[in-house]
Amino acid sequence: MADTNKTKSHKWEMVIDLDRCTGCEACVVACHAENNIRISGEDEASEGRAINWIRIERYWEGEYPNVQTRFMPVLCQHCDDAPCEPVCPVYASYHTPEGLNAQVYNRCIGVRYCGNNCPYTARQFNWFDPHWDPPLEEQLNPDVTVRQNGIMEKCTFCVQRIRAGKEQAEKEGRPVRDGDIIPACVQTCPTSALVFGDRHDPESRVSQLARQDRAFHLLESQGTHPAITYLKRIA
Amino acid sequence: MSSINRDLLAPLQSATPAYFLLLIVLGAIVALGAGAWYYQVDTGIGQTNLHPPIFWGVYIASFIFWVGASHSGTFISGVLRLSKAEWRRPVTRIAELMTFISLMIATLFVFFHLGRVWRWYYLMPYPNQRELWPNFRSPLMWDAIAVFTYATASTIYLYLPLIPDFALLRERIGGWRKPLYRVLSLGWTGTQNQWQVLETALRIITPLIVMVMVSVHSIVGWDFGVSLVPAWHSTIFAPYFVVGAVHSGVGLVAIGLYVLRKIYRLERYIESEHFDKIGKLLVVTTLVLAYLYFAELLTIWYAKSPDHMWVVDALLIGPFAVPFWFMAICIYFIPLATLTNPAFRRWPLGVMLVGVFINIGMYIERVLILVPPLTYPRLPFNWGSYFPSWVEMTIIVGSLALAVLLYALAVKFVPVISIWEEKEGLVHGTRHGT
Amino acid sequence: MNVGRRTLFKLAGAATAGSIIPGCKKEVDRLVPYLLPDDQIVPGVANWYASVCGECAAGCGILVRVMEGRAKKIEGNPDHPVNHGKLCAKGQASLQSLYNPDRLRHPFQREGPRGAGTFVPLKWEEGLQRLAQVLRDGRVPPMMVTRPVSGTLARLLSEFMDSMGGTLYFYAPDAELPLHAAWRESMGGDGAPVYDLAHADYLLSFGAPFLEHWLSPVAMGIAFGQMRQGRATVRGRYVHIEPRMSVTAANADQWLPIRPGSEGMLALGIGQLILDAHRSTAHGQEFERFHRFYGSVRLDEVEHVTGLSREVIVRLAQDFDAARAPVAIGGGSACSQTNGTLSLISINGLNALAHHLGRAPIAQGWCHDEARDDRSIPWLTEQMMFELAEKQDAGAGPVLLLYGCNPLFTMPRAVPIKTLFEQASFVVSFSSFLDETSEYADLLLPDRDALESWGDHVVENPAQTMGLSQPVVTPLYETQQIGDTILELSRRLNLGHGQSKTFYDLLRGRWKTVLADQPHTQTADWFEPEWIELLQQGGLWREPSQAAGPVNFAPSRAFEQARFVGEEPDYPFVLHPYASMALGHGEGANRPWLQELPDTLTTVVWGSWVEVNPRTAKDLGITHGDVVRVISPFGTLTASTVLFPGIHPDVVAMPLGQGHASYGRYAKNRGVNPAELLAPALDSMTGTLAAGATRVRIERTGEKRRLATLERPTMEPSDLIAIDRR
Numbered sequence A: 001m002a003d004t005n006k007t008k009s010h011k012w013e014m015v016i017d018l019d020r021c022t023g024c025e026a027c028v029v030a031c032h033a034e035n036n037i038r039i040s041g042e043d044e045a046s047e048g049r050a051i052n053w054i055r056i057e058r059y060w061e062g063e064y065p066n067v068q069t070r071f072m073p074v075l076c077q078h079c080d081d082a083p084c085e086p087v088c089p090v091y092a093s094y095h096t097p098e099g100l101n102a103q104v105y106n107r108c109i110g111v112r113y114c115g116n117n118c119p120y121t122a123r124q125f126n127w128f129d130p131h132w133d134p135p136l137e138e139q140l141n142p143d144v145t146v147r148q149n150g151i152m153e154k155c156t157f158c159v160q161r162i163r164a165g166k167e168q169a170e171k172e173g174r175p176v177r178d179g180d181i182i183p184a185c186v187q188t189c190p191t192s193a194l195v196f197g198d199r200h201d202p203e204s205r206v207s208q209l210a211r212q213d214r215a216f217h218l219l220e221s222q223g224t225h226p227a228i229t230y231l232k233r234i235a
Numbered sequence B: 001m002s003s004i005n006r007d008l009l010a011p012l013q014s015a016t017p018a019y020f021l022l023l024i025v026l027g028a029i030v031a032l033g034a035g036a037w038y039y040q041v042d043t044g045i046g047q048t049n050l051h052p053p054i055f056w057g058v059y060i061a062s063f064i065f066w067v068g069a070s071h072s073g074t075f076i077s078g079v080l081r082l083s084k085a086e087w088r089r090p091v092t093r094i095a096e097l098m099t100f101i102s103l104m105i106a107t108l109f110v111f112f113h114l115g116r117v118w119r120w121y122y123l124m125p126y127p128n129q130r131e132l133w134p135n136f137r138s139p140l141m142w143d144a145i146a147v148f149t150y151a152t153a154s155t156i157y158l159y160l161p162l163i164p165d166f167a168l169l170r171e172r173i174g175g176w177r178k179p180l181y182r183v184l185s186l187g188w189t190g191t192q193n194q195w196q197v198l199e200t201a202l203r204i205i206t207p208l209i210v211m212v213m214v215s216v217h218s219i220v221g222w223d224f225g226v227s228l229v230p231a232w233h234s235t236i237f238a239p240y241f242v243v244g245a246v247h248s249g250v251g252l253v254a255i256g257l258y259v260l261r262k263i264y265r266l267e268r269y270i271e272s273e274h275f276d277k278i279g280k281l282l283v284v285t286t287l288v289l290a291y292l293y294f295a296e297l298l299t300i301w302y303a304k305s306p307d308h309m310w311v312v313d314a315l316l317i318g319p320f321a322v323p324f325w326f327m328a329i330c331i332y333f334i335p336l337a338t339l340t341n342p343a344f345r346r347w348p349l350g351v352m353l354v355g356v357f358i359n360i361g362m363y364i365e366r367v368l369i370l371v372p373p374l375t376y377p378r379l380p381f382n383w384g385s386y387f388p389s390w391v392e393m394t395i396i397v398g399s400l401a402l403a404v405l406l407y408a409l410a411v412k413f414v415p416v417i418s419i420w421e422e423k424e425g426l427v428h429g430t431r432h433g434t
Numbered sequence C: 001m002n003v004g005r006r007t008l009f010k011l012a013g014a015a016t017a018g019s020i021i022p023g024c025k026k027e028v029d030r031l032v033p034y035l036l037p038d039d040q041i042v043p044g045v046a047n048w049y050a051s052v053c054g055e056c057a058a059g060c061g062i063l064v065r066v067m068e069g070r071a072k073k074i075e076g077n078p079d080h081p082v083n084h085g086k087l088c089a090k091g092q093a094s095l096q097s098l099y100n101p102d103r104l105r106h107p108f109q110r111e112g113p114r115g116a117g118t119f120v121p122l123k124w125e126e127g128l129q130r131l132a133q134v135l136r137d138g139r140v141p142p143m144m145v146t147r148p149v150s151g152t153l154a155r156l157l158s159e160f161m162d163s164m165g166g167t168l169y170f171y172a173p174d175a176e177l178p179l180h181a182a183w184r185e186s187m188g189g190d191g192a193p194v195y196d197l198a199h200a201d202y203l204l205s206f207g208a209p210f211l212e213h214w215l216s217p218v219a220m221g222i223a224f225g226q227m228r229q230g231r232a233t234v235r236g237r238y239v240h241i242e243p244r245m246s247v248t249a250a251n252a253d254q255w256l257p258i259r260p261g262s263e264g265m266l267a268l269g270i271g272q273l274i275l276d277a278h279r280s281t282a283h284g285q286e287f288e289r290f291h292r293f294y295g296s297v298r299l300d301e302v303e304h305v306t307g308l309s310r311e312v313i314v315r316l317a318q319d320f321d322a323a324r325a326p327v328a329i330g331g332g333s334a335c336s337q338t339n340g341t342l343s344l345i346s347i348n349g350l351n352a353l354a355h356h357l358g359r360a361p362i363a364q365g366w367c368h369d370e371a372r373d374d375r376s377i378p379w380l381t382e383q384m385m386f387e388l389a390e391k392q393d394a395g396a397g398p399v400l401l402l403y404g405c406n407p408l409f410t411m412p413r414a415v416p417i418k419t420l421f422e423q424a425s426f427v428v429s430f431s432s433f434l435d436e437t438s439e440y441a442d443l444l445l446p447d448r449d450a451l452e453s454w455g456d457h458v459v460e461n462p463a464q465t466m467g468l469s470q471p472v473v474t475p476l477y478e479t480q481q482i483g484d485t486i487l488e489l490s491r492r493l494n495l496g497h498g499q500s501k502t503f504y505d506l507l508r509g510r511w512k513t514v515l516a517d518q519p520h521t522q523t524a525d526w527f528e529p530e531w532i533e534l535l536q537q538g539g540l541w542r543e544p545s546q547a548a549g550p551v552n553f554a555p556s557r558a559f560e561q562a563r564f565v566g567e568e569p570d571y572p573f574v575l576h577p578y579a580s581m582a583l584g585h586g587e588g589a590n591r592p593w594l595q596e597l598p599d600t601l602t603t604v605v606w607g608s609w610v611e612v613n614p615r616t617a618k619d620l621g622i623t624h625g626d627v628v629r630v631i632s633p634f635g636t637l638t639a640s641t642v643l644f645p646g647i648h649p650d651v652v653a654m655p656l657g658q659g660h661a662s663y664g665r666y667a668k669n670r671g672v673n674p675a676e677l678l679a680p681a682l683d684s685m686t687g688t689l690a691a692g693a694t695r696v697r698i699e700r701t702g703e704k705r706r707l708a709t710l711e712r713p714t715m716e717p718s719d720l721i722a723i724d725r726r
């Protein structure tokens, strides 16, 4: 397929403003709806196997009455130096030229090394075949593969939307504009705590926000160079 | 000489009802394990108790254990052959068989572990339309290659010294086995030339297999060492895995020696002297292993880097303390308390029991190396817990039964003591008592 | 191939919905994604339909992505003035209402005794016939209870009930009637409260769960993001006062635990301190009422009742007073007390006071320009239940028509709601699901899902929004929109709604009248293109107008202390039931996505629990996961304990939403319903339930049950022997 965007490469990144995130979890459901994430059910959930590509980690600080909570949305950080990639024996965990950590479901044989080596516990595994009570399966997004038992999965930055956005731009014979491509979680986030875009475009919202003083990376010391920049919560 | 033939061929020539009963019992357990595996493949790898962040559990621990166990043969026979230790003669075959069988069992665990085992061949480099090869940067590929090399090498290593014995069996044993022995003996007639070729081949392969042995468990250790998981990421893992493997391997040889000697009345060949030597070896491995363990814990404890300390605390005083200290007793305290006493070392039953403790302890050790670090990932929100499911345990017990079963069958097929090497020892005249 | 499918769908739509479906917003070609592009990807075509989210009263605008006749994803409508393209978790999950496997697929009638839950299928014709007959034969006027609806449906329902001499009631467990009652007295005017948080620089919330499910949570969330980080130099400060730290409270810069029911008292103290600070200027007639109301309290009494220290109260007053654009909001737990309305008057009055002292008006009242038919419809309060139960005789009660609510689940057992059902001569439910209330019906005439229905939704906000909803998929089952059912009944009873054949005609007719007043082209067929455009847009709204300040502060009564049911020595804790963020008061419990959505603070999924302060738990000798009995004077429930650092030690909290005995496979027999514990305590002014006024005690059962949580519980030595952890 001819790629008019070849002249200008993209680097997809996200900014998460912890001062905005309210823990409302709209992003979590949006991601399930967009990406055909299985319904695990109570039994699997109680075994810690419920699948969430994005989760809101909640940390308590202090003791009553001076308690504080911190919410931290955690999804795959699409690390530039992703520890999950070299360890995969079959190239199922793969880095795209646009900076995505892609998971090639067809390749994955389920050795789960990548899951161990992801410092963010971002990777989720299909321990059984998925099931939807009919007619719930009518909702499944035809743009996204349903994953079989034995396969690793995780946030894809909604790669299907990235492709759709690029193809739309190509069809209209123009470059991809900031805001054309919006992952499901970003789209629904009421407080706009999540912002997505192209870091190769210095004027994009995501680039501007990532330059803020409040910016930091999760587990920076691990040298993974995440594509997600967090903005500190104030106070 | 004829008594050697008589004694050592005896196990191949008859079988007691107890033997058949043993086969049936072992076969039944193996069938249970196979059933559990079928169930797991049919319904999903979720039949394990694994869940994020603990993606690896007892299957991988068992893999490490069995690869470790395989070091018995190589180490004992290889190192002893290299050092021309005469006392090796009755021990090598027993140990090499263990290597061979352990490696087969270890390989099985790779398949038990895979989420989509029906796609296992993606691990193989084969020409395909997608032009995709396996990822040789992955330590798991290093593993696959190392284990494959090791399995090939140790098969050859087991086979070479078997050739003269196969020739003997070809002559002595009739029935359905005869044509098999004929093929396997490769036309061995015992000419001077053949003996020279065999000696040369053994001289070449022995140092090689010792090197492969060291590299194999180093690579298994690097599966963990090169990762980013707190308390796995450590330079000590490779030497530590090798020494641990030898520790459990030698322990396993002690068990094998004792059991075979007892059943087949081989007291004339396997003497308390052998147990004394094995005991001394175990004292050395205990000390080296303890040293490495101490070095590792000390460095973590002193640095007090929180990610790593969570794990160490969990081991020493936390939820894993009971298995940890039980393990320490099994693999350090018991061997040191007993085997440093020369009189104890000459007590075969005692040395065998120490071998049992060491192997129980080393199995726990493999699990503890694996699970606690995975339990405490870097974002504490995701800390987890794990205990194997009945499917996992059934498969583990089934594969242990399979190992014993294979050994029991092997005993009916090859002499457990190398007949020609035993005779060679007699000729060299260095064996006492004959 | 695709075109063929779509045409088929459109024709099917025409046959059933009575019209082709316009409002295809934009056509986007989407390609089947493989990670690495293949040259032969087959394009599928997505259509986007604008509609209104039917999951709560906020009325957010949605766009539904439809492919080959199936709704695939719900997204926010970026042009909609309520939600600007954003949605909450419930809105995102609303597809699971449409595709819920437990939907009622055709009419049913009861077989066996009432309430036994056994039904046999029925044809629509028979069902309508039967209901018409029953209504004709009714000796007393019928009674209809629905969730609050607006627009065309509200008018239709109320006219229908009027023409039969019956009454239409609204009922919603989260209606917060005290909020609206208090608004009139503390801010004046008849508008609905709208809080312009985006422009606030100091937010004082007394229990209002505005980021979870209060008023318009998505709109509030958007504004909150703006308040925090939307302005270059100002970051709005936020203090939350509530006995328990809710998800909303967790976002505050400071959470102040307060004794239940004393929120209004604190506001009184703050008001008084502010008035004191402005003693030199704040006098004259306009301040007179403030002095009278806020001056009625002594500060040491405030300290004593609220449990907050004087420094804290003084600082709150100073900060509120020092802000340029302060706002005080009250709701949620502050409102579910016997003094709920009075507390809210006291809280809201702070805004009126601030406005009089020259602060920017952040709290505003909005009234829709159009005549709102729903304004005059009475609410079914718990107090009314007592009155009705007294009046009626067994079996001679009215025909009861129920729609969109589940009072048998949401009202406490101690309220005689069951009596109403037992006395009713006939019960008909239009619900889409067999919930606890529908199970008590004689006849089930299931409504369509919101995504299969026509409708409009009036929102009282600065943009004067009227949302339009349209069917986005061909109806899945033999269901009928309640509007059509009512029109059909009306025809059969000759009640005079004959001019509109379908609800769709009625809707169009009403919108034609509305639009006739607007500027439009004067051609004869001006309406059709406008109508299509509105359907594509998702409704009608205007440029937001400028807010007006409060009209008048006119409290009719002095403040009162909250009362609690249950003697303190026997029942040492106040029960704090709260609506679950995902499951609400139980309506979300049949959506598996919402069941599996971790409660943000406890991370529990698929279950119920009791939150206890770790200190209290220590005193009681219980720990995380212990199953305890929660005992009130009205009932007993058992649930697992969650040690919750953010709760007053004298309070225990339980989420609402679980404990269904019915309502489909995902909801049924899961967890417990705290409503069963509640005393029939009522708000003194509105007569609505004071859900936070029941005292309880906690007893250990000795059992331990681990809850399913996203945050994995830390490994314990017992895990090494517990083989099966389920």
Ligand SMILES: Nc1nc2c(c(=O)[nH]1)N[C@H]1C(S)=C(S)[C@@H](COP(=O)(O)OP(=O)(O)OC[C@H]3O[C@@H](n4cnc5c(=O)[nH]c(N)nc54)[C@H](O)[C@@H]3O)O[C@H]1N2
Pocket (backbone or CB within 6 Å): C001, C004, C005, C042
């Ligand atoms: N772009 C593109 N074009 C292709 C192909 C491709 O890969 N890409 N593949 C080609 C190939 S291999 C094929 S076979 C053709 C297939 O081309 P079509 O035969 O057009 O295939 P379908 O899309 O399956 O359409 C069949 C129609 O039958 C309807 N239908 C389903 N069940 C029944 C039934 O029981 N009775 C009746 N009367 N109708 C029914 C469906 O709703 C649908 O409208 O397409 C060819 N064209």
Ligand SMILES: Nc1nc2c(c(=O)[nH]1)N[C@H]1C(S)=C(S)[C@@H](COP(=O)(O)OP(=O)(O)OC[C@H]3O[C@@H](n4cnc5c(=O)[nH]c(N)nc54)[C@H](O)[C@@H]3O)O[C@H]1N2
Pocket (backbone or CB within 6 Å): C040
């Ligand atoms: N969900 C769904 N499934 C369907 C159908 C459907 O409508 N919906 N339709 C069914 C029908 S009717 C059919 S016919 C099948 C089609 O199923 P497939 O036969 O799997 O169809 P394709 O994906 O079109 O083509 C197969 C492969 O052939 C490769 N290819 C193309 N040209 C050549 C060539 O010259 N030489 C070689 N060696 N390879 C080439 C392509 O790259 C592609 O990888 O799918 C069936 N399955």
Ligand code: SF4
Pocket (backbone or CB within 6 Å): A075, A076, A077, A078, A079, A082, A083, A084, A085, A101, A117, A118, A119, A120, A121, A122, A123, A154, A224
């Ligand atoms: S966050 Fe984890 S899964 Fe994602 S790229 Fe980084 S290491 Fe890989």
Ligand code: SF4
Pocket (backbone or CB within 6 Å): A087, A088, A089, A090, A091, A092, A093, A107, A108, A109, A110, A111, A112, A113, A114, A115, A151, A152
């Ligand atoms: S689980 Fe899949 S992606 Fe992960 S390492 Fe194994 S094969 Fe690769």
Ligand code: SF4
Pocket (backbone or CB within 6 Å): A030, A031, A034, A035, A053, A054, A075, A154, A155, A156, A157, A158, A183, A184, A185, A186
């Ligand atoms: S970017 Fe897409 S895949 Fe990733 S968490 Fe958000 S919605 Fe899920």
Ligand code: SF4
Pocket (backbone or CB within 6 Å): A020, A021, A022, A023, A024, A025, A026, A027, A028, A056, A073, A188, A189, A190, A191, A192, A193, A194
């Ligand atoms: S939707 Fe936005 S505000 Fe809500 S939890 Fe997700 S990131 Fe936070």
Ligand code: SF4
Pocket (backbone or CB within 6 Å): C053, C054, C055, C056, C057, C058, C059, C060, C083, C086, C087, C088, C089, C090, C091, C092, C216, C217, C218
């Ligand atoms: S707030 Fe949520 S549930 Fe309510 S209308 Fe908006 S999206 Fe729907």
